[in-house]
Amino acid sequence: MATTRTLAAAICAVVALGAVTGCSSSGGFSDSPATQASGEGQSLNVLIATSGDAETAAVKAATADWAKQTGNTVTVQIASDINQQLGQAFAGGNPPDLFYVNSDQFANYAKGGSLYAYGDQIPDASDFSEQLRKAFSYDGKLTCLPKDSSTLALAINTTLWQQAGLTEADYPTSWQQLSDDAAKLTKDGTTGLVVAPDYQRLGALMKQAGGWITNPEQTTMTADSPANKQALEYVQSMMKAGSAKYVAEVDAGWGGEALGKGKAAMTIEGNWLKGAMAADYPDLSYKVLPLPAGPAGQGTLAFSNCWGIAAKSQHQAAGVDLVKHLTSANQQMNFADAFGVMPSRTSALATYAEKYPQSKAWVDGVAHSQAPVTIPGFNQVLTQFNTDLQSLKTGDPATILASLQRNGEQALKNAK
Template identity: 40%
Template sequence: MRSPRPRPIRLPAAAALSATTLCVLVAGCGGGESAGQASSGKATLSMYAWSSSPAEDGVLRKAIDDYNKLGRATVKLNILPEYDTALQTALAGGEPPDVFYLNDNKVPDLAKAGALEPIGDKMDKPGDFYPTLKDSFTYKGTFYCPPKDFSTLQLVYDKDALAGAGVKPPTTWDELAAAAKALTKPDRPGLVLNAEFYRWGVFAVAAGGWLTDDAVTKATADTPEMTKGMELLAGLHKAGYAASPQTVGAGWGGEALGKGKAAMTVEGNWIVGAMKTDFPKVKYGIAELPAGPAGKGTLSFSACYAVAKSSADTDAATDFVRFLTAPERQLEFTKQFPVMPSRQSLAEKWLADKPELKPFVDGSTYARDSIFVPGFKPVIDDINDGIQGLAKGNRQVADVLTATQKVAESTLGG
């Protein structure tokens, strides 16, 4: 899976779709048969996917080969390097792929535009998907597409650094602050994390805060809870005990940890593959993020298998996605990689040969999704800009959250 937002420093919100694109999506124009009409005979389906690694690409190709041998349809795979651009171009041109990977934060825009065929409840045992993940792919009560896998954010640390400083993985905010101080050296901050909302936001969650209410109808960016989360990290940065990756010569937290430029970072389970490939000699551990005033907090990130509303054969496309999300195939698809199965029933089997990743799975029980409403991107852009200022020390928490509150109120209409 490609992480939606966090890895390594991917912009967090979906690119805004133009009015022309939305019009085309709703109209479902383009060549071929009318939207949702089943084709005659054996269907030929196109699929768009992004590449996470050659190994994962190989597993996907094998799954497609296995499906094609069943004789129900033929799927042709396109793994695209500039995925977002290619998908938006296809959508805007009225000729989208029948099946495609879709990041959770892009579902509201495409669902509102009428571009997605709702297939979530047509999967086998849809209740087996984690509730938070189902919520991520649900828009106005409709479960549009099933999650393919998921990740959560947790604390990743350098075992040797903590042992050398006599520090245990922190479990509370006070312990985190003390650990960051004890682990800081002139050329190594104790904690390094990307200066953006989807990293800092987990601390807001642990304080009981969020940018909006659960219904995403009311802005809550300037609440005391949000303030507590932002002030914790702003204070650590100001004291020199925390930093952003770029200030230590790294592109993201995993690279900072691997290069010895950080003792702790906040990352998702995708860090496992990167550490194995790029920094195989670094001994690292994983712990749940320290609990805040409201308890533990983290975010879940996922992508789904989406079916285009304008597919010439939505039934065949749905059948193919049902094949991909069957428990036995999902376990096979994820067992070789650090992404986690989106089905709850597979958690223990997945962890059997990788127990060290349990904190990421444990986060699924309290993680919240990070999905808002169509057109929310300006709010994320605004708070990201503010967080970058907080990390640099040239902004104040109150000013940042007041500004974000105004943008959120304007976006939500009050």
């Protein structure tokens, strides 16, 4: 939830602080080929941004298992700020061999020549979610494998639901039903719907309205469309009615906290909610439902990180073998059991759905999910969009989207 500012050159100049000597004159990173190691006894470094102790332990166990099988060794390091640390490592010419790559940074690293593209070495790559394979492809090449998958769904506090006189027949399947339910649930210090003020949540409604930020090929901006305006106006109308609020307005850090504390009767969150509720609010009675359909039908967002391998790593073959182990169906299920993520393999996702029926809404969402925008330098555009969304209640949706359109068009020009 778990997400370089402009281009690879900006990573070198800004994130890497003083270590800019690793940058090439073309604005990317030095891509001189590394001498490759082979055989047993290799030592690989892995850098991850963990969601907590459970994920840390699971990754360490999985890499240790691979090391035992192959005769190699693996050191897992936990990043405090993985984007900054990777930027510094790339610029300094000494990156980890294997690492998590956020979708919003992927294109920056790929354009900068920092990633070793190994997708063509994965014979069963088609088993991975199509949306995520597309998200982690650059110049038509699958560059790195998605390590897991997440989608958004609607979580409701069933106790508050019943207290409002609502039943299963009232579960919202349309925008109108969602706003009606939110109005009935807003009382006694509880807000019907509480969400984070960002496109990673509200973008799902843009998809449901038939819109999105770019065209499917990510070559043209489509932000200032009537569909996107309709989606933001819908959210705005609920905010003005008092039946929807942002998390900060109810003194919560995210939707799960608002739901757990009874500040929200409903929230829009991903499958990371399951582990957080079990850890922080084990007595909460809640249910996860599909996001209600909008004017254009159902829609949700897809999220993931990928397993990146450094272009300068001396252990690329071993790294690919380790990725194959970490993304195998069995290992993805081990990760799902350990810390709640969903598999990125469609075969393993089917197993997950059978084992965790309470997660059905998140699993079913994969089929109609929207992959993230992965354009070099676009993370800065999305950061500004999130800033603009914070003023949605009193702002002008058309103006917010016009700014996104303008900034996105500039990023597309720079990315060419």
